[in-house]
Amino acid sequence: MAAVKVYERILDLFEAEGINTLFGIPDPNFVHLFHLAQERGWNVVAPHHEESAGMMAEGVSRMTGKAAVCIGTLGPGIANLSGSIMCAKVENSPIIFLGGQRARITEQRVRRGRIQFVQQSGLVENAVKYSASIEYADQTDEIIREGLRKALSGTPGPVYIEYPSHVILEEIDVPPALPPESYRLVGQSAGPDRIAAAVEAIKAAKQPILLVGHGVHTARAGAAVKELADLVAAPVIQTSGGTSYIAGLEDRTFPYGFSKAAVEAVVQSDLCLAIGTELGEPVHFGRGRHWVAGEANRTWILVEQDPAAIGVNRSIDVPLVGDLRTIVPQLTEALRDTPRTPTPELTRWIEQDAAQLAELAETAPSGMSPVHPARMIVEATKAFPADGIMARDGGATTIFGWTYSQAKPHDVMWNQNFGHLGTGLPYAIGASVADGGQRPVMLITGDSSFQFQIAELETAVRLNLPLVCVVAVDYAWGLEVGVYKRTFGQGSLETGVHWGEGTRLDKVGEGFGCYGEYVERDEDIAPAIKRAYASGRPGVIHVAVDPKANSEEMPSYDEFRTWYAEGMQ
Incomplete structure (x- = not known):
């Protein structure tokens, strides 16, 4: 004592x-x-x-x-x-x-x-x-x-x-x-009968998929899921919250709903092993839209820590209740001697997804000044360091990012479930503090979101964090401008969604002690980012983006609307 x-x-x-x-x-x-x-x-x-x-x-x-x-x-x-x-x-x-x-x-x-x-x-x-x-x-x-x-x-x-x-x-x-x-339960495992049932279902499946959510990242379970995914030989479908890529699975990881390969894999699947996801609105509860076609023949295995969640959004054939950090290795060990062989479709989906990503990079509008937001995402994410940490924020900017990102970061920070704007800069700082300031961090954000917590640039400077903020600036709430246009037509009043033009966020950053650059051409984005990292200070890259494109040309917006807001009522 x-x-x-x-x-x-x-x-x-x-x-x-x-x-x-x-x-x-x-x-x-x-x-x-x-x-x-x-x-x-x-x-x-x-x-x-x-x-x-x-x-x-x-x-x-x-x-x-x-x-x-x-x-x-x-x-x-x-x-x-x-x-x-x-x-x-x-x-x-x-x-x-x-x-x-x-x-x-x-x-x-x-x-x-x-x-x-x-x-x-x-x-x-x-x-x-x-x-x-x-x-x-x-x-x-x-x-x-x-x-x-x-x-x-x-x-x-x-x-x-x-x-x-x-x-x-x-x-x-x-x-x-x-x-x-x-004093508390640590590493809760699933019972051997449940593991055996899951293994038999996996062995019997012809086209299994892994549905990987936010929880895999926050549990730091990527390496364990990689080992299991290799044995199952299945594509990995990302939820919109689970957008951190697992090292070694980058080529066969497809974003749900926004990748043609993901949609095909879901439609053709006869087994879904869901890990670290609530099966919520962004995946249509696992029973609507893309899941409808194969529902009658699809087996569901869900790894879930909360027993009260089982069966809420859809029925589950084999629930595995416990800590995914324990259950995933249980499944791996049970499958180790009987690895599956990849199907021909997996190879085709990998090629299809790579081709789609390359096509998006090629076709994103270029040569505009101000910059088209799709091109801003392409150029910024091409300059994203391979070992970096990605933070996202904003409405329209995040939607463009889902579709056009050319990077496959292993750690992604964004507020997907709540949709709270202004989280990007604090998330980025917290992530870098946890990392000890070793890995480069990139925040891609819209201007309105960036200003919620802009004073924390000083915190980043004080801590000398390797953070570069790439800010899409259209002096408006771009997503909401688009809502006004779709609701009331072009030329209508757009109340409360515009703010004073002329604010230079790069200069604001410089005032806090950051490296700052102003960019209004495609070809200048990547060099500016590289100079910011090389400066040894946190950086703010003010990218002037085209306001019309930002509000009217959000990609895959119809898909987004199938689960956002009233889409899933």
Whole structure:
């Protein structure tokens, strides 16, 4: 047993989970915690807005496969965190949000006009999996552990833990912190009967596919899925959330709905092994649109951590409930002695997808000034470093990116489920912090989205991160301009979707200490990106894009509309 302060014990408990990064803006309520974390060698990052802090923590979680920690001061700090709390909830990210609060004696007094105070728990409890307060010092272990248990069990998600100011400095006698497996379920496996049923179904299939979602990336399970995919000898179909390419599977990984090869593979499949996906709207619940043709003859295997999710969006023939990091190796081991032979169709789909990508690069409109957004994506992604981390943000810019990207990054950050704009820059920073600033990072974003958290450029400069932001600038909410035109016709009023032309985002970046360049020709995009990386500073490349093309020529928009908004009601 050892006597420690509550804030020391909180750090001990997180360290036992392999957590060593903290985001937040220091406050008198918890400067002791920040100070000690820094002394212990933690990454302690103070951004310019608490919402950014939560999103940066999410970037760390996605890159490490672990829970991450963010902290907010009482009152306005928690208010600022609320957007990132909801993002983490919808994006299934296990973020531990810590909140300071006034001493309970102060909170419970009958008073008016209290400064920087609001009762916080009730405001966030519907957006988290668990909400609790450390009311007494000797509750510290059980509440922090319950928060981690809830955040990481079933469908991952955020939790909120509050500590009143009178508690955090108290002293308690405690033993060394326990490892995770001593207080929560770790590495839940599927039963041997279920594994055997899945293996028999895979062996019997003629045209199996793997449907790979966001969870494979956030669990850092790419290598395990690669081994399984090789044994199954199947194409990998990406969900719109699972757009990180697995190393070694790049050539036979096809984006669902946006690749002709993906559509053909889905239509012809007689078995779908779904891993790390909720089978939600972006894949038509696994039963609509492209899935309809083969529904009667298709077997479904779903690897899912939350047993309550089985059968919700569609019926599942073989549910494998547990941690995909454990179940995927179970399947691999059971199939190791009987690998499948690739079908002729797989070779054809690989060639078809490569040809489609090459055709898009060739046919993206060129020679325009301002630049066509499709050409901007082509040129920027050709310049994307092979070992880089990709972050995406924006409406129209992201839609162009889905279709025209020439890069196949192993780590992609974007807010797919919630669709929260402004996440791109904090995600990129958080991912780079988790990576130790070793790999190059590229953010491709629209101008309106970029400005949500633009102050965090200073954070990137302060941390000296290898980040280049490629910003498509049309001085408008491009996707919404397109909605006005389709709804009311050309020349109609476009209320609230344009902002003042003339802002130079490269110059804004320079003001924060970034490298900046202004580009308005296709051929200048890649060289500008390369110069930005070579500068040794974070970079902002302001790319002037054609506003008409950006709002009216979004590719595959009809496909997008089959699941977006009212498409799947």
